[in-house]
Every structure is written in structure tokens, then in C-alpha cells.
Amino acid sequence: MSIAIKIENLSKQYRLGLVSTRTLSHDLNRWWQTAILRREDPYLKIGQENRLSGRSSQDTDHKSEEYVWALRDINLEVEEGEVLGIIGKNGAGKSTLLKILSKVTAPTTGIIKARGRIASLLEVGTGFHQEMTGRENIYMNGAIMGMTKAEIRRKFDEIVEFAGVERYIDTPVKRYSSGMTVRLGFAVAAHLEPEILVVDEVLAVGDAEFQEKAVGKMNEISMKKGRTILFVSHNLSAVSSLCSSCIFLSQGSIQFMGEVTDTINHYLAKAKSGSIYLNSGKKDRRVYVESAKITCADQTKVEIEILVFCKEETKSSIDLRIKSINGLPVGFGSIGTFNKEELVKLTSGSNKFNIRFNIQNFAVGKYLISIDLTIPDIEYLERLEDILMFELIKKSEIDRRVLDLSWNYGALKLDLKKI
Numbered sequence: 001m002s003i004a005i006k007i008e009n010l011s012k013q014y015r016l017g018l019v020s021t022r023t024l025s026h027d028l029n030r031w032w033q034t035a036i037l038r039r040e041d042p043y044l045k046i047g048q049e050n051r052l053s054g055r056s057s058q059d060t061d062h063k064s065e066e067y068v069w070a071l072r073d074i075n076l077e078v079e080e081g082e083v084l085g086i087i088g089k090n091g092a093g094k095s096t097l098l099k100i101l102s103k104v105t106a107p108t109t110g111i112i113k114a115r116g117r118i119a120s121l122l123e124v125g126t127g128f129h130q131e132m133t134g135r136e137n138i139y140m141n142g143a144i145m146g147m148t149k150a151e152i153r154r155k156f157d158e159i160v161e162f163a164g165v166e167r168y169i170d171t172p173v174k175r176y177s178s179g180m181t182v183r184l185g186f187a188v189a190a191h192l193e194p195e196i197l198v199v200d201e202v203l204a205v206g207d208a209e210f211q212e213k214a215v216g217k218m219n220e221i222s223m224k225k226g227r228t229i230l231f232v233s234h235n236l237s238a239v240s241s242l243c244s245s246c247i248f249l250s251q252g253s254i255q256f257m258g259e260v261t262d263t264i265n266h267y268l269a270k271a272k273s274g275s276i277y278l279n280s281g282k283k284d285r286r287v288y289v290e291s292a293k294i295t296c297a298d299q300t301k302v303e304i305e306i307l308v309f310c311k312e313e314t315k316s317s318i319d320l321r322i323k324s325i326n327g328l329p330v331g332f333g334s335i336g337t338f339n340k341e342e343l344v345k346l347t348s349g350s351n352k353f354n355i356r357f358n359i360q361n362f363a364v365g366k367y368l369i370s371i372d373l374t375i376p377d378i379e380y381l382e383r384l385e386d387i388l389m390f391e392l393i394k395k396s397e398i399d400r401r402v403l404d405l406s407w408n409y410g411a412l413k414l415d416l417k418k419i
Contacts, residue, residue: 002080002115004196004228005101010074010110012096012252013067070096072252074110080195081226083218085243085260087236087267092249094232098122098198101230116195116228117145121185130174134165134184137173141188155191162213163187183210190217197221200232215242235385236264236368237323265325268366268389277387286311287373287381290350294369297390303356304388306371310346316381317343318353319372323386325365330411333357337376359392361413365405366391 071093078084086094099105101112102120120127127144128137138159142152160166163184165176173181189197197218215238221227222244233239239246239260246263248256248270256266275294287310296303306318317336323329335355336343344353369388373381394402403413 003077003113004080004082004115005076005078005230006111006113007074007076008111010071010076010097010100010112011069011108012071012093012100012105013069013108069252071100071107074254076247076254076257078228078230080115080228081222082245083222083229083231083243085239085246085263086230086232086249087234087239087246087263088249088255093252094249095122095200096252097249098200098230098232101196102198114196118196118198119145119189119192119194120198120200121182121189122198122200128173128181128185131172133172134160134163134169134176137184138188142192145192145194147192152192155193159184159187159191162191162217164210179210186214186217190214190221193221193225194227196228196230198230201234211238218242233385234387236267237328237386240264261325268325275388275390277384283309285382287314287316287346289371289373289382289384292371292384292388294388294390295354297392299392299394300360301356301358302390303354304369306353306355308346308351308353308373308382310348310351313348314346314381315343315375316346316373317376318355319374320355320357321370321372323368323370324405324411325368328411330362330367337374340376343376361415362392363403363405363407363409363411363413364392364394365411367411 074097086097088094096105098120099122100107101114102118102122104120104122127141129140132140135156138156139149139152142155143149160169163180163186165180165184168176168180173184176184186199189199199218218229218231219242222229229242231239231243243260245258246260247254248263248267250270255270256263275297277289277292279288279290287308290307290309292304292306294302295305304320315336317334319332319334319337321329322331322333344351367390368386369390370386371382371384371388375381403409405411
């Protein structure tokens with residue numbers, strides 16, 4: 001197959017510090033790049049919290065903390081029709097890579113060659129003009145991609161139906177909820193038939209029905225239409241089910257590349273915080289999980305401590321979804337979903353909950369835990385995919401064998417009785 005994307009020696013450097021670079025040569029270079037060549041500032045300032053451990057070539061002349069490599073020496077080829085998953089911790093360089101591919105930002109060094117049009121969905125509202133209606137934004141985005149008005153018109157009804165915003169299509173986008181915005185953004189990007197689709201954490205917003213539709217649509221445009229997809233997500237089960245190959249980024253470099261399962265296993269083996277989750281994202285929602293951690297995991301049980309922040313008093317269910325390491329669902333447990341009288345009360349401020357579930361019949365292996373906070377049949381307050389991991393290790397007893405996930409018989413051991 002032919003190559004859709006080829007990346008050679010790609011690096012992206014940012015400079016921490018003040019508006020001035022404090023050196024004449026760097027200030028002149030900044031002026032040349034921005035004022036004359038109309039390129040991005042090569043010494044763009046970013047926040048200290050995004051600092052990586054990489055060192056720049058200028059470190060010999062300047063303090064090492066003044067520079068950071070968001071990406072370093074990336075070499076990659078993506079074939080036409082390939083669905084490439086990109087995984088890694090926050091700050092690994094995943095979003096920076098997609099922004100460079102989407103020409104939102106420019107590389108410091110390196111070459112990118114792409115065959116065909118690239119459509120990007122990097123974050124909620126990307127590419128939308130907030131004062132324009134949904135209808136106007138669809139036509140604007142199509143025009144930006146080089147499509148004629150007639151081509152967009154043919155796809156218009158399908159886009160609106162997929163996004164589920166028929167009632168609000170002539171309402172300014174600034175009045176959309178985050179879920180509505182991301183649904184419309186994904187629908188536009190997927191239905192305008194780009195040769196390359198770049199998606200960053202689109203599944204982090206929206207309900208389960210939309211997530212299923214989004215994965216199905218990406219499968220369709222990849223398998224049936226031969227389009228290339230780059231998919232960044234912390235949802236390892238979605239990566240496992242959707243992608244044909246995967247790369248693991250860490251500190252701006254590719255640490256592992258290969259089959260999806262092998263890459264995920266390598267990532268989880270390297271992850272030092274598989275049993276701890278700390279919220280590092282936006283905290284502007286009225287309810288969110290501040291932290292979650294596994295406090296106990298042995299051969300019989302797993303205990304979890306969850307800290308939930310609530311801006312105003314409400315009631316919610318707490319749902320746990322368990323998956324095997326390859327993303328296959330194992331089980332679901334809830335406090336409140338099946339009996340609304342059991343809904344937990346969330347008071348204003350921080351709320352701590354301790355939850356336990358038994359794993360006596362689980363097969364030996366690693367498992368992923370997702371956490372949902374929901375008002376049953378009404379609203380998802382929080383959906384956190386694959387944020388905790390535990391491993392069940394059992395030693396075989398005399399004349400007794402234990403079930404192992406690697407046997408591919410499933411995750412649960414059935415207790416069979418002769419009757």
C-alpha cells in the first residue's frame with residue numbers, strides 16, 4: 001500500500017520564560033520567522049507545568065530550564081487506510097504531534113509529507129466560529145477543506161442527523177453544550193470525506209451512544225473508504241477495538257511501535273501510576289472526580305477510594321466498568337443505577353467514597369477500571385475511561401489450575417457442578 005503520511009526527524013521546541021528571549025540572536029531569529037516569513041514564533045512561551053525532561057542544543061549556552069522539547073526526533077510512516085492509535089501520559093507530546101500534522105503549529109525541525117486533505121478534531125469547538133450558527137459553521141468548515149457548496153449541501157442532512165442537533169442547527173454555536181459541539185465537530189470532520197482524519201480525545205466528551213457511533217463511523221471510513229485515521233485517546237479499549245497499529249509516546253519520543261495489544265501492554269508496564277488517578281484536566285464542571293486510587297488488591301478483592309468534587313448538592317450513581325487488558329468488557333457494578341434509592345448524596349465540596357468488589361473468579365492477568373458518575377436515565381456527570389489498573393496474580397495449587405487471560409477463554413472462571 002502507498003504511504004499516506006511520512007514524518008522524518010520531526011522535533012518541536014518551546015522556550016520557557018519571558019516575552020524577550022534575552023539574547024540578540026534569538027530575538028533576531030524570532031523577528032525573521034514571525035515578521036518576515038510569517039511563521040510561528042520558534043521560541044513560543046508555554047507554561048512551566050508542561051516541562052519535559054528533554055534538553056535542547058542551546059542548553060550549553062543557556063539554563064536548561066529555559067527550553068523544552070515537546071517532540072524529539074519522530075520518524076513515522078502511516079499507510080493509506082491505516083488506523084493509527086497514539087497513546088501516552090499527559091504531556092507526552094500526543095496533541096503537539098496532531099497539531100503539527102494539522103498545521104495548527106509548525107515544527108522546529110523535520111519534514112512531514114501527507115497525501116490528501118487532512119480534517120482535524122483536536123478539541124471541543126476547534127475550527128468553529130462561536131458567533132456563527134451550526135449551519136454556517138458546517139459550510140465554512142467544508143469550504144476550508146476545499147469542498148464546493150454543492151458537495152457540502154449533499155452531505156448536510158447526513159451531518160446534522162449524525163450529530164443530533166437538528167433542533168439547534170440555526171442557533172449560534174456558542175450556545176451549544178460541550179457534548180453538542182463535539183458531536184457536530186466530529187460529524188463535520190468525518191462526513192466531508194478527508195483522506196486523513198486526525199482525532200484527539202473526541203470520545204472524552206459525549207454519552208455512550210455517541211461514542212459508539214463515533215467509533216463505528218471511524219471504522220466505516222477506514223475499512224470501506226480506505227481513509228487514514230490518527231486517533232489519540234486515553235481510552236485504551238477504544239484504541240484496542242478501533243486501531244490497526246499503535247505508538248506509545250513518552251517525553252516527546254516514540255517509546256514503542258507495533259501491534260495494538262503489544263503497545264498497550266508496553267505502555268501499562270511502563271506506567272507507574274496504574275493504581276492512582278489524579279485529575280489534571282479542566283475542573284469547570286459542576287461534578288468531577290478529583291482522584292481515585294486502588295487501596296487494596298489481592299487474590300480475593302479490590303478496594304477503591306474515590307474523591308468526588310461537587311459544586312452544589314446532588315445525587316448520583318457510582319458505576320465501575322471492568323475490562324480485560326485487551327479491552328474486552330468483563331463486568332459492571334453500580335451503586336444506584338439499578339436501585340435509585342441507593343443513589344449517593346454528593347454535598348458541596350469534596351466527597352470521599354470507598355468501594356469494594358470481589359475477584360475470586362477472575363482469571364489471572366491485568367484489568368482496567370473505568371468510573372462513571374451518572375444521574376440514571378438523565379445525565380452523565382463524569383466518564384473516566386481506563387483510569388485504574390490492577391493485576392491478579394495467583395500461584396497454581398497442587399492438582400488445581402487457575403484460569404489465565406492469555407489462554408483467550410475469557411476473564412471469568414465458571415463454577416461448574418455435576419447435577
